[in-house]
Amino acid sequence: xxxxxxxxxxxxxxxxxxxxxxxxxxxxxxxxxxxxxxxxxxxxxxxxxxxxxxxxxxxxxxxxxxxxxxxxxxxxxxxx
Numbered sequence: 001x002x003x004x005x006x007x008x009x010x011x012x013x014x015x016x017x018x019x020x021x022x023x024x025x026x027x028x029x030x031x032x033x034x035x036x037x038x039x040x041x042x043x044x045x046x047x048x049x050x051x052x053x054x055x056x057x058x059x060x061x062x063x064x065x066x067x068x069x070x071x072x073x074x075x076x077x078x079x080x
Contacts, residue, residue, distance in 0.1 A: 003061050028068040
């Protein structure tokens with residue numbers, strides 16, 4: 001599968017979506033709180049987001065998916 005990263009980080013309420021390239025389906029969505037957590041951990045790679053290198057982007061999408069799924073599996077109310 002091929003994915004697109006749709007990131008709007010310079011807005012009052014930033015978000016990042018991972019979209020399925022062929023269908024446009026949203027596969028993962030990270031909003032302000034999750035993006036803040038990624039920044040605090042040092043895991044939001046802005047240089048990677050601007051890369052055109054397939055391997056860099058593939059690793060970035062992989063990391064974002066893992067973070068998104070790990071966050072979804074946390075017990076309700078548990079902070080990072």
